[in-house]
Amino acid sequence: MRKVVVGAVLAGVALAVVGFARWTVVGRETQFVVGGALVDAGYGLQDGLESYDFANTHDITPEQVWEEIQKQNRLSSGMRSAFPRSTHHPLVALVVCMDARIDTNELVGDTRRYYYVIRTAGSVMSEREHEMLELAVTNGVKVVVLTTHSDCAAERAAATPELRSQFPALAQAVDDREAAVEGFLSRPKIADAIAKGHLLVKRVAISTLTDRLADPDSQ
Numbered sequence: 667m668r669k670v671v672v673g674a675v676l677a678g679v680a681l682a683v684v685g686f687a688r689w690t691v692v693g694r695e696t697q698f699v700v701g702g703a704l705v706d707a708g709y710g711l712q713d714g715l716e717s718y719d720f721a722n723t724h725d726i727t728p729e730q731v732w733e734e735i736q737k738q739n740r741l742s743s744g745m746r747s748a749f750p751r752s753t754h755h756p757l758v759a760l761v762v763c764m765d766a767r768i769d770t771n772e773l774v775g776d777t778r779r780y781y782y783v784i785r786t787a788g789s790v791m792s793e794r795e796h797e798m799l800e801l802a803v804t805n806g807v808k809v810v811v812l813t814t815h816s817d818c819a820a821e822r823a824a825a826t827p828e829l830r831s832q833f834p835a836l837a838q839a840v841d842d843r844e845a846a847v848e849g850f851l852s853r854p855k856i857a858d859a860i861a862k863g864h865l866l867v868k869r870v871a872i873s874t875l876t877d878r879l880a881d882p883d884s885q
């Protein structure tokens with residue numbers, strides 16, 4: 667009899683915890699923050715591992731790198747097959763430089779799939795990106811975030827004469843970045859969505875070392 671009572675109490679507590687996490691705003695927020703802390707713990711475990719294949723610190727060949735990528739993919743995709751993730755209709759589109767130090771999940775503190783991400787050298791958009799963003803807006807994106815970041819290699823190439831001559835197309839693209847932003851904002855469907863309050867286009871500068879977002883004019 668006593669065991670039955672204890673079991674019933676434990677089941678009640680478990681149900682209350684699950685109910686709190688699933689069916690209350692505070693519970694969902696708590697679940698989100700705890701999930702983020704666990705993701706961060708995972709980052710911490712992997713972050714200090716210097717050797718790409720955990721064996722060879724130096725002189726690793728391209729073939730060894732590719733082998734390691736495939737090995738990790740088998741493990742990762744196996745986990746995904748076993749534990750499928752849900753999909754969300756993206757509400758946000760991020761345009762971000764390809765710099766490896768920037769992790770877009772960290773930028774937004776969110777691993778859910780609410781984000782389209784366009785990554786280009788120097789965060790420069792071409793007409794292809796304009797069209798892709800317009801398609802995203804047509805499909806329900808409400809906020810487009812155009813970013814730049816500190817210590818950008820593309821900006822540095824554009825600002826250094828000898829690198830400009832080595833990478834002329836990249837330098838020109840960085841020169842044309844502002845014009846490309848204006849071109850995007852003046853597209854009729856984008857301008858109309860902004861005017862009607864259906865879309866926000868924000869411009870931010872990312873601090874590369876901390877992920878903090880700031881007004882680009884305050885940098």
Ligand SMILES: [Zn+2]
Pocket residue numbers: 763764765787788789815817818819820821
């Ligand atoms: Zn960059």
